[in-house]
Amino acid sequence: MVDTxxxxxxxxxxxxxVxxxxxxxxxxxxRAIIDVYHDTLHDEDALAQRLEPYQIICAMRERTKFPASLLDRLPNLQLITTTGSKNRGIDLPHAKSKGIFVSNTTGGGNSTQEHIWxxxxxxxxxxxxxxxxxxxxxxAWQTTIPIGLSGKTLGLVGVGKLGEGAAKIAKAFGVEFAASKEELFxxxxxxxxxMVLSERTYRLVTEADLRLMKPTAVFINTSRGPLVDEAGLIAVLKEKKIVGAGLDVFDVEPLPLDHPFRRLENVTLSPHLGYVSDDAYKVWWPETVENIVAFLDGKPQRPLSA
Structure with missing residues (x-):
């Protein structure tokens, strides 16, 4: 009999x-009743109804967002433990104001850098x-002509930890670098x-930016979908203004089954796998269990910082 x-x-x-x-x-x-959900709900009403009974929620990075409006509809929630050391999908100040503790985990491997390349x-x-x-x-045996990267120019929009890493690897291909945004494109x-997604960086890359690119160029996004004008990118790809795009992130995830990206031949798609690897999972999931046990023992740990 289950202890309610x-x-x-x-x-x-x-x-x-997994x-x-x-x-x-x-x-x-x-010590607890555990339910697992394998899908993502975007409708806040449906999500609030699903999550209302839970005291503890395990979030996988930013797949499900926790804005103030949703947190206000979860009266039983006491702990959110998220995989990874950052989660901008959680309104941390509002969670704190409601007495909801938010834990994070460390990481393992270098999966995003590997996925970029x-x-x-x-x-x-x-x-x-x-x-x-x-x-x-x-x-037909061969239908395309691959683009050689030796001596080409790599434009990095954002040179933080990931951009720096991409630059180091680029040196192995003899790639050069650009300066201003206009010159870069x-x-x-x-x-x-x-780039990190915020109000300031939303739609940072415009259709006009994309139309500045060479017809032989390639566009890559492994950060966040809303950083880019998605409709503009689709138009540029349909018109074959650039060779192609490699995309791991999208405005809506999972990517809708009828989305135009799925039907474009000049797009290489992956389902937001940049941060996913066995090395990361071997750290994230055990530390998630540790976070919950510590919370239930009255010793919450690994607080997530903004």
Missing amino acids: DLPRIAILDDYQK AFTFADWTPLRD ALILGTARHLALEHSGLKASRQ QSSDVVSIH
Whole structure:
């Protein structure tokens, strides 16, 4: 018989169904009721109805957002523990004002940096298009001409930790660098964006910026979808104003099944895998369990800072 007085835990957005695979949850077996959700709800009414009974929520990065309006509708919520050391999808000041403790985890590996270059190389060499053609038994043997990167110019929009790392790897390809934003889009052969999403950076990359790019250029986004004018990018790709784009992030995630990106041949897509790796999961999920146990013991740990 289930003890209904036990606290309830919701594990959200476990797309790959691995929460119980990468961590030992037995320390919580007799201390809580645990439910796992493998989908993402965007409608706040539906989300509030789903989450209303829970005292503890395990968030996978920013897949589900927790603005003040949602937090106000979760009267039982006491703890949010999020994977990773940052989560701009949680209104931290409002959570604090409501007495909701927010924990984070550390990380492992270097998955985003690896994924940036997977998309750059995959897009430049038309890997996804040629792969799908071969798998579909396409009669034509070769249909595209890959773009060589040696001696080309890499434009980095944002040179923080990820941008710096991309620059170091770029040196191995003999890639050069641009200065101003206008010059960056006009002169770069590959433009890669590495910015934090905020009110100031929303739609930072405009359609006008994209139309400055060379017809032989490639656009890469592994940061956040809303940094870019999505409709403008779709228009530029449809008109083949650039060679292609490599995208790991989108305005709405998961990407709707009828989204135009899914039908464009000059786009290499991945489902926001930049921060996902076995190395990261081996840290995130065990530390999530640790955070919950510590909270239930009255010793909350790893507070998330803004």
